[in-house]
Amino acid sequence: MDAALYLKMLSDESVTNLKKMQYKYSPEDVTEFVQLLKDSVYTILPLPDFKGNPCVYLKPLVQLKSAPAKMLLMPQSGSYGKEAMEEEVYATLAIESIDSSRESIRKIFKGYAPNGYGEDRVYSIKRGLDFISEKSNLITEENIYRLYEIAIADFLEEESRLLPGQFYRHDSVYIVGTEVEHAGLDHALLPEYMKKLVAFIQEDTDMDDLQKAAVIHFYFAYLHPYFNGNGRMARLLHQWYLVQKGYPSAMFVSFSYHINQTRKKYYQAYKLIEDNAKISGVIDVTPFLIYFTENIYNHIEKENVQKTNQITRFQDALKDGKITEKEKDLWNFVLSAYGQQEFSTKQLEKDFGNAAYATIRSFVLKFKEMGLLTSMAYGNRVKYKIKM
Numbered sequence: 001m002d003a004a005l006y007l008k009m010l011s012d013e014s015v016t017n018l019k020k021m022q023y024k025y026s027p028e029d030v031t032e033f034v035q036l037l038k039d040s041v042y043t044i045l046p047l048p049d050f051k052g053n054p055c056v057y058l059k060p061l062v063q064l065k066s067a068p069a070k071m072l073l074m075p076q077s078g079s080y081g082k083e084a085m086e087e088e089v090y091a092t093l094a095i096e097s098i099d100s101s102r103e104s105i106r107k108i109f110k111g112y113a114p115n116g117y118g119e120d121r122v123y124s125i126k127r128g129l130d131f132i133s134e135k136s137n138l139i140t141e142e143n144i145y146r147l148y149e150i151a152i153a154d155f156l157e158e159e160s161r162l163l164p165g166q167f168y169r170h171d172s173v174y175i176v177g178t179e180v181e182h183a184g185l186d187h188a189l190l191p192e193y194m195k196k197l198v199a200f201i202q203e204d205t206d207m208d209d210l211q212k213a214a215v216i217h218f219y220f221a222y223l224h225p226y227f228n229g230n231g232r233m234a235r236l237l238h239q240w241y242l243v244q245k246g247y248p249s250a251m252f253v254s255f256s257y258h259i260n261q262t263r264k265k266y267y268q269a270y271k272l273i274e275d276n277a278k279i280s281g282v283i284d285v286t287p288f289l290i291y292f293t294e295n296i297y298n299h300i301e302k303e304n305v306q307k308t309n310q311i312t313r314f315q316d317a318l319k320d321g322k323i324t325e326k327e328k329d330l331w332n333f334v335l336s337a338y339g340q341q342e343f344s345t346k347q348l349e350k351d352f353g354n355a356a357y358a359t360i361r362s363f364v365l366k367f368k369e370m371g372l373l374t375s376m377a378y379g380n381r382v383k384y385k386i387k388m
Helices: 003-010 018-024 027-041 066-072 082-095 102-109 117-133 141-151 187-202 209-223 230-244 248-252 255-261 263-280 286-303 305-319 325-337 345-352 357-369
Strands: 043-048 054-057 174-176 181-183 373-378 381-386
Touching: 003 027, 018 027, 018 263, 027 263, 043 187, 043 209, 054 209, 066 209, 066 248, 066 286, 082 102, 082 117, 082 230, 082 248, 082 255, 102 117, 117 141, 117 230, 117 248, 141 187, 141 230, 187 209, 209 230, 209 263, 209 286, 230 248, 230 255, 255 263, 255 286, 263 286, 325 345, 325 357, 345 357, 345 381, 357 373
Parallel strands: none
Antiparallel strands: 043 054, 174 181, 373 381
16 A cells, blocks of 8 residues: 555544545555554454454554543542442433432432332442442452342343353343444353453553553443343443552542433444444454543543642642541542532531531531632522532
């Protein structure tokens, strides 16, 4: 291939859409172009496609800024942000078109027992989040199965359950819809392929952690090891990996919220990979990495710029001795329990459970004066929220 044509194709904005590239150039040009990518450009992943060939990605096209990683590395108090994980439950179920109510989700996170099938599903995902937020729960085949049993399996219908003693499905599965058409891996190969995925998760690689988490997310859904719940498990596994790699704020951000907001693009990324493979014979995960970088990671960076500035103000006040230990505990509780939700002093007293009302009252007035809280009057009632 002529060098000028090769460089033109490599820099083409449609380079990750081979069908469009065939229209712009020619099928022959694309075939030759893909061969050059295979020979010298693709980064090889230790994860096989269904034919046993390695999955790949185009590293030069996936440039992740450092800000999202820095944000996810920020230390936090507690295992996870209550508001963020309430949103995570709502969104991960919504992505699968499973109805849930925010009222039920808030109730479950406050510790109430589930009432009915819908709340059972909410409770199961909440238990899954509890499990992955515990750093001692390492990612192994056994623990992936445990997570599946906790978060998904308890509430499946009989025909969707795994056979006793088996980690993965025992039959074929097909995903057919308006956005995704995919057949999961042959069930006989699942133990072998899942072992390779877990080995990839556990081994140290040169790949950026956030990009690697997205590859894990894609590959799990690509294998489709269960009859039901694969998407929810893929999203849990994504966050679980980041927790294991030491990103405390991974459980203080709802990735599924942003996925749900861009759901069409999410499914299109999967479909584009499948469509490209029909032309190239290669599972190139670049479209999914680009999707996650542009629609998730970069958005959580923008979303948390103000929050970062606010946390900096708090830390400065703490260093200067302007904040007591009790006030520090209250502030961390407000961050994790309420996020951007409003709360009253009475509600904070009840939910926190370890401070007198006078202490609560003093705390909110002081933090309002410091510019960390803001207040809203509703008649003779006042509510507070974190000032952004």
